[in-house]
Amino acid sequence: MRFWLVKSEPDSFSWDDQVALGAAGGPWDGIRNYQARNNMRAMALGDRAFFYHSNMGKEIVGVVEVCALSHRDPTTDDPRWDCVDFRAIAALPRSVTLTDCKSEPALADMALVRQMRLSVQPVTALEWQRVCDIAGWDGALNLRA
């Protein structure tokens, strides 16, 4: 089980949009960056990711789960671009802002802080736990079962 963070501008695809897709989820398409694509290729079924609202909000608002492995991006004919599918797991009780991450020493090295423009990025287990703690979400504990 590995952890990730994905960014979306709520104007184009918001957390509510993700929730509306239900348990079937949907493709995380439109990614046109090699590093982001490679991260998606490295994902396994059941891996979890924070859902981050860029631009408006600038905060982590929910948790999604990989429900389909990397496959061709349906929004382009260009064979270079792949995507995984995500389904919503839970909205965080409290969202965690970019400012929160910058000011929390344990989170200051997150890719979210250090690599501003990467839209699909890895999160360490420690970072994952810390964000869940700040968010007041105990779902992370279930992972150990």
Added chain:
DNA sequence: GCCAACGTTGGC
């Protein structure tokens, strides 16, 4: 809306 960071493209 501005602009810094940085990824991509294309000429050489």
Added chain:
DNA sequence: GCCAACGTTGGC
């Protein structure tokens, strides 16, 4: 394979 020009992301 270098690097200048260009385009995009995303915080502010």
